Amino acid sequence: MMKQEPARTKNLRLKPPGKRTKTYSVSPHDPETPIEQLAWIKGPQLTGLKKLGVRSMRDLLEHYPRRHEDRRRFDNFPDDENGGPLCLSGTVGKTIFRRFGRMRSFEAEIEETPSSVLSRRLTLRWFNLFHVQKTVVSGSRIIAYGRPRLRGKRLVIEHPEFEIVTDEDCQSIHLDRIVPIHAAGSGISVRMIRMLIHRALAETDWNCWRDPLNKQPINWGLALRTIHFPEDLTELECARRELSLRELLGLQTLVTIRKNETRKPKGTPKKPPGNLLNAFLNGLPFLLTTAQQNAIHTIRMDMEKSSRMHRLLQGDVGSGKTVVAVSAILLSLEAGCDAVLMAPTQILAEQHYRNFLTWLNPLGIQVELRTGATKKTNFPYHKKHEKASVIIGTHTLLHNQEIITGAGLVVIDEQHKFGVVQRTKLSNLASSPDMLVMTATPIPRTLAQTIYGDLDLSILDERPPGRGILRTVARGKEKLPEIITYLLGQLKKGRQAFIVYPLVEESDKLSAKAAETEIALWRERLTPHSCSLLHGRMNAEQKESAMNSFHMGYTQVLVTTSVIEVGIDIPNATVLLVENAERFGLAQLHQLRGRIGRGVHSSICILVEGSGNSEAIERLRILEMSNDGFVIAEEDLRLRGAGDIIGTEQSGHPPLRIADLYRDADLICLATMQAERILAEDPNLILPQHNRLRKMKDTFTSRFIALGD
Numbered sequence: 001m002m003k004q005e006p007a008r009t010k011n012l013r014l015k016p017p018g019k020r021t022k023t024y025s026v027s028p029h030d031p032e033t034p035i036e037q038l039a040w041i042k043g044p045q046l047t048g049l050k051k052l053g054v055r056s057m058r059d060l061l062e063h064y065p066r067r068h069e070d071r072r073r074f075d076n077f078p079d080d081e082n083g084g085p086l087c088l089s090g091t092v093g094k095t096i097f098r099r100f101g102r103m104r105s106f107e108a109e110i111e112e113t114p115s116s117v118l119s120r121r122l123t124l125r126w127f128n129l130f131h132v133q134k135t136v137v138s139g140s141r142i143i144a145y146g147r148p149r150l151r152g153k154r155l156v157i158e159h160p161e162f163e164i165v166t167d168e169d170c171q172s173i174h175l176d177r178i179v180p181i182h183a184a185g186s187g188i189s190v191r192m193i194r195m196l197i198h199r200a201l202a203e204t205d206w207n208c209w210r211d212p213l214n215k216q217p218i219n220w221g222l223a224l225r226t227i228h229f230p231e232d233l234t235e236l237e238c239a240r241r242e243l244s245l246r247e248l249l250g251l252q253t254l255v256t257i258r259k260n261e262t263r264k265p266k267g268t269p270k271k272p273p274g275n276l277l278n279a280f281l282n283g284l285p286f287l288l289t290t291a292q293q294n295a296i297h298t299i300r301m302d303m304e305k306s307s308r309m310h311r312l313l314q315g316d317v318g319s320g321k322t323v324v325a326v327s328a329i330l331l332s333l334e335a336g337c338d339a340v341l342m343a344p345t346q347i348l349a350e351q352h353y354r355n356f357l358t359w360l361n362p363l364g365i366q367v368e369l370r371t372g373a374t375k376k377t378n379f380p381y382h383k384k385h386e387k388a389s390v391i392i393g394t395h396t397l398l399h400n401q402e403i404i405t406g407a408g409l410v411v412i413d414e415q416h417k418f419g420v421v422q423r424t425k426l427s428n429l430a431s432s433p434d435m436l437v438m439t440a441t442p443i444p445r446t447l448a449q450t451i452y453g454d455l456d457l458s459i460l461d462e463r464p465p466g467r468g469i470l471r472t473v474a475r476g477k478e479k480l481p482e483i484i485t486y487l488l489g490q491l492k493k494g495r496q497a498f499i500v501y502p503l504v505e506e507s508d509k510l511s512a513k514a515a516e517t518e519i520a521l522w523r524e525r526l527t528p529h530s531c532s533l534l535h536g537r538m539n540a541e542q543k544e545s546a547m548n549s550f551h552m553g554y555t556q557v558l559v560t561t562s563v564i565e566v567g568i569d570i571p572n573a574t575v576l577l578v579e580n581a582e583r584f585g586l587a588q589l590h591q592l593r594g595r596i597g598r599g600v601h602s603s604i605c606i607l608v609e610g611s612g613n614s615e616a617i618e619r620l621r622i623l624e625m626s627n628d629g630f631v632i633a634e635e636d637l638r639l640r641g642a643g644d645i646i647g648t649e650q651s652g653h654p655p656l657r658i659a660d661l662y663r664d665a666d667l668i669c670l671a672t673m674q675a676e677r678i679l680a681e682d683p684n685l686i687l688p689q690h691n692r693l694r695k696m697k698d699t700f701t702s703r704f705i706a707l708g709d
Contacts, residue, residue: 028205031058048188065180077120081150106133123156244659248671255453256675267308272334289462309434315460316629317594337408412437470597472605474620491529497575502583512580519559534560571599581607582616586636
């Protein structure tokens, strides 16, 4: 923890390095003060701040910098494009405005400052940003940040971040110091946000900034001032971890509160002798792994308690989660309670139905399939029962109160495909059924404490015996002819294959292949072997027909999209070819390759990189080195960072403002332990920012599930 600094209540000062000092003789403000009540924030600035999600002094102070620039010294102008982003100071020389049809560009040539006979020059270029030419004028001094690229014979930084500086800035917070660079937006500049935060730091009443978890006055001034306006770059990490821990502590306290709330409803204790379970396990043609045995034992102990079970079963692809789920269902049935299993798609629900008929009909157990398309299609395996002991369906079962309310156990397969609201609805049922949720999405162990922190956790980390070898290779698109030859050889041996594309149909915005376009090419390449098309936009009858044909072996190749990512079990499928594999996340590719290697034959996953980018190929080669989903998830998090992991669509704002999900894994553990201790001492703790934290938790969880979408 950082050393606390005594609070100031009048003549507040924030001292930048050196002699520059600005004094605000005003009454300090409570950190929860709405920004509308701050006279020094004007109308247009209010609008810009609100678009950034800033509505109070606290929000403004927690609008942390994206990076810092050391404006006590600047980078030298480069001679080539080899290198990373640079922070350059220069004087604007000639400017040029060009028009290319609808495209307009503005260029400014800048000369190194201070200038000399050997001063180098560099070009800044913007496209369709008309306001820039009014700001960047000849003779002005500019600070620019960006990555230089060689364009013809010139070094050019396209769309750089920039600020125009004046002589007055030498005695301000904008120059000759370490300067924070905050995210800006429409109607408000980086420079203006810096000025507003500087003033907010000086005008905050730190005595009002109470830590709801420690329940004592806390002055966060030192950490906040350091993160925004450090005197030295070495101070930043200490301040960042201090603020990250406080952020994670608030989040983990809410997670722990929710976990405690889920334990309050009383369930129905289920203590069957286990005859059905023993008969099922003894009839299996394979032995359970130790991890499966441990999971079944833990679930049985949960179901015997008076409080309802609320457990997550996390296992890598092919680890045998379904067998564990069937075991839990049999315990519920023998205790006299019906069971419901929900899958995210009709395809997966139908597959579960087939497997359950094979396993449970010999035990005299009725199984019924209920999906949105059940009434419209003649599903060949469906047989209507007057009363079903086990009902399998999709999330549409959530709307059937008779089925859900009467169940003693609800199993959710592929939990990450269900929304937060849907899971909460099940948690709030008055009948309090036991709940077992399963996911094959590999989640780093530390993150599971946040994403599924309100659930007890069981992990299947062993692969069942008897499976064939699964190999993964990453190749460039130039290797496609050789891949086709290999694929033909496998098909001649009677094997089947998946060919996966990132798009259903071609897009003008994305340079990637599409399933609907490529299906004709594959039918020609693989003649006489049959190929079918499957994607999420097909209607239920078309999906059912394609999957049944592939399942029965009438179709040898399925050209598809990521719709097959979860649950498809075709033991004879031994080849997975993914084109434009660079368009998928590592964790999603790991899920996709789980569709093969489920039988006794050796299998191969071929990842074809379509952009020609050497860095993309190296990233895909991570999958060559490991089949462990947890290792892949950790590496994916490290490479893609928090922003991509939280959501592939970079809209809105990340729920974590400063904590880094990969770098601060140790702080997540520490925050979890502290939260449990705090709530053990005060079970009725109410967080003043409960609503904001709850929204942050829900946003975090819902965006994380986009990892596999």
